[in-house]
Amino acid sequence: MVKFAANLSMLYTEHGFLDRFQAAAEDGFKGVEFMFPYAWPAHELAARLRGCGLAQALFNAPPGREDAGERGLACLPGRQAEFRDGIERALEYAEALSCPRVHVMAGLAPQGADRARLRETYVGNLAWAAQAAVKAGRDVLMEPINTRDIPGYFLNRQADAHAIAEEVGAPNLRVQMDLYHCQIVEGDLEMRIRQYLPTGRVGHIQIAGVPARHEPDDGEVNYPHLFKVLDELGYDGWIGCEYRPANGTRAGLGWLRSARAAGLGA
Numbered sequence: 001m002v003k004f005a006a007n008l009s010m011l012y013t014e015h016g017f018l019d020r021f022q023a024a025a026e027d028g029f030k031g032v033e034f035m036f037p038y039a040w041p042a043h044e045l046a047a048r049l050r051g052c053g054l055a056q057a058l059f060n061a062p063p064g065r066e067d068a069g070e071r072g073l074a075c076l077p078g079r080q081a082e083f084r085d086g087i088e089r090a091l092e093y094a095e096a097l098s099c100p101r102v103h104v105m106a107g108l109a110p111q112g113a114d115r116a117r118l119r120e121t122y123v124g125n126l127a128w129a130a131q132a133a134v135k136a137g138r139d140v141l142m143e144p145i146n147t148r149d150i151p152g153y154f155l156n157r158q159a160d161a162h163a164i165a166e167e168v169g170a171p172n173l174r175v176q177m178d179l180y181h182c183q184i185v186e187g188d189l190e191m192r193i194r195q196y197l198p199t200g201r202v203g204h205i206q207i208a209g210v211p212a213r214h215e216p217d218d219g220e221v222n223y224p225h226l227f228k229v230l231d232e233l234g235y236d237g238w239i240g241c242e243y244r245p246a247n248g249t250r251a252g253l254g255w256l257r258s259a260r261a262a263g264l265g266a
Contacts, residue, residue: 002230003266004256005031005057007206007242011249018048025052027253030266033058033240036066038089042096049097056099057238058141058176058204061129062086063105072105074129074142075122075154087129091136101139101203103176104129106154118154123164130170141203143176146184149213156185158192165201174203178242183210183221190229197233205235208243215243217255227264239265 006012006029012020018040024032032054037045049056064070064082073083090102104126109118129140144161145153155161161175177196179189186192196202209219216223230239245252259265 001266002227002235002239002259002264003031003237004029004259005033005055005238005240007033007035007240009035010242010244013245014248018044021048021052021054023249025054027250027256028260029054031055031057031238033238033242035060036063037093037097038062042093045093046096046098056097058101058103058240059090059093059097059099060103060105061090064107070107071150071153072107074104074125075107075109075118077117077121080121080125080128083125084128084132087132091133091138094138095136100137101141101174102133103141103143103204106142106145108150108152109154111152119164122154123168126164126173127168127170130168130173134170134172139172139174139203140170141174141176143178144181144185145178146181148184149181156181158182158186158196162196162199162201174201176204176206177202178206178208179221179223179226180206180208180210180213180242189221189226193226193229193233197230197235202235202237204237204240205230206240206242208241212246213244214246215252215255216241217258218246223255224259224262224264227259231264 006024008020012023037059064073073079133140144155165173207216210221
C-alpha cells in the first residue's frame with residue numbers, strides 16, 4: 001500500500017507554515033515534505049513533527065541565491081564551495097528532523113554554457129554530496145524537472161538521472177521521480193515506473209495533476225491506476241503530494257479519500 005506525504009510548501013497555504021503540520025495530521029497524513037526549511041530553526045520544525053506524529057519524508061538542500069532566481073548549484077562550475085556548505089547545512093537539518101533523504105537541485109544551465117562541463121560539475125558535486133550524506137545515513141536525490149515550469153533547468157529526463165546515478169555508483173544517490181514532470185517531458189508513465197522502479201534507484205515519488213498542477217484527480221493522468229502499479233511492484237516509499245489545490249486543500253482531498261477507500265493508500 002502506497003503512503004502519501006503532504007507537501008507543506010504547496011498544501012495548506014490557508015495556514016501559516018508552522019500550522020500546516022497540524023492541518024496535515026488532522027487530514028490523516030502520516031508524513032510531510034516541503035521545499036526549504038531554513039527560515040525556521042530546526043528544533044522548532046522537529047517539535048512540530050513530534051507533536052503531530054508526522055515523519056519528515058523529504059526537503060531540498062539550499063538552492064543558492066533564491067532572490068536571484070537560482071534553482072540549485074550542483075551543475076554550476078566555480079560554485080563548489082558554496083554547494084558543499086549548503087549540503088552540510090542540509091545534513092544538519094536532516095539529522096534534527098530525522099529525515100532520511102535530501103533533494104539536491106541541479107540548477108539552471110547558463111545560456112551558452114558547455115553542457116559537457118556542466119555535467120562534469122554536476123556529477124562531481126553529486127559524488128561529493130553522496131559521500132558526505134552516507135556518513136550521516138542519508139540519501140541524496142536528484143529530480144528531473146520539466147522546462148515548462150523551470151526554463152533552463154539542467155536535468156529533465158529520467159534516463160539521464162539514472163545514468164548519472166549509475167555512473168557515480170553511490171548506493172545512496174537516488175532519483176526523485178516526480179510523475180507530474182515525467183508526464184510533461186516523457187509521458188508513458190506506467191512503462192517508466194516499470195522500467196525504473198526495479199532498479200532500486202528510485203528513492204521518492206511525487207504527484208500532481210497534469211497539466212495544471214492541481215489535485216491528482218484533475219487532468220490527464222490516471223493516478224488510481226498508477227497507485228495499483230506501484231503497489232504491485234512493491235514500492236514502499238513515500239509519495240509526495242506536490243500540487244497546488246484548486247479551491248482549498250481540504251476541499252480537494254476527495255482523491256485521497258477515494259484512494260484510501262479503495263485500499264490504495266495510507
